[in-house]
Amino acid sequence: MTAFSLVILGIVLISALANRKRTWAGLRKGMTMFLNILPQFLTVMALAAVFLYFIPESAIREHLGDRAGVQGFIVGAGIGSVTLLPGFVAYPICAVLMKQGVSIVVLAVFLTTLMMVGIITLPLESKFFGTKAALLRNLLSLIGAIIVALLMGVSYEWF
């Protein structure tokens, strides 16, 4: 987080040198967006703190950790495919879960299905592309997400 924060601050600086007025407009736009999501973000993190108090770390490790096997993978893919979560909610939760010992494969399959597969938005997607194309895209995306997650699980330890 620290290194990346410095990169963003560098970008802000370059932007300010190029055009101060425009940079100010961008900063205001960004901060407005941040203030709009802040209550939602705080609520989600408070809920996470309460839930994680009741679910012991050992249970999380057992069901979603490195030795959880297929079961944890299916849970991750299932939740990811069905739910609709914006990135600013999903990533903080996953960061917390990573610290609690949830495996990379489970987190990867959850995040990739969350991004690429949308069961809830299927009716909406069908309106735009037709039922066949919408179903096909979601099916292919699910298969693709599973492949991506498995590859990540295998390769994550290499680097």
Added chain:
Amino acid sequence: MSGSKPDNKKTAIGYAPFFAFLVAGICSYFLKWTPGIEMFSRFGEFVGEMLLFLPLVFILIGLIDVWIPREVVMKRVGAGSGFKGALWVTVLAMLFAGPLYAAFPVALMLRKKGSSIRNVFIYLGAFSAMKIPMVSFEIGFMGLKFSMLRLLFTLPVFILIGILMEKILGSGYEMRELSSLDGGGSVS
């Protein structure tokens, strides 16, 4: 994500759960109620670093918005159905934030402008998995290694999905007209 000003009443309701949690946390400290103290300190642990990092990512999103307006990129994307078109739609997809369903109308517009079926679905794939604002969150919270590996594996996957979509759907396939959606009602 729009830059509209939040109205005060809605904001107050939005913060209500957090304030309830805050009050419960403070009471726990006074009453020495251990579970409450533990939940509250865990919350502080989760949120502390993130509250410094989150605004920065949103500032980045804001800067992209003012420096590269969506309309400008849309104009450049034009009628590219080949490899170059695929590259342009990927760039377009990477620049802006939003949920996947926000990309559906844009995908339709791309098709209208002459993008191939393949490129339209490459656009959707790139939008779902490679948006710079989202990747920024990812790098911050999951680490650079996680993010880079995911991008490395996802890129070929959605190019392949685009190719497969075009092959399987065939030449007879056509997307809906934008105008035919207006009467739909439930599309908002």
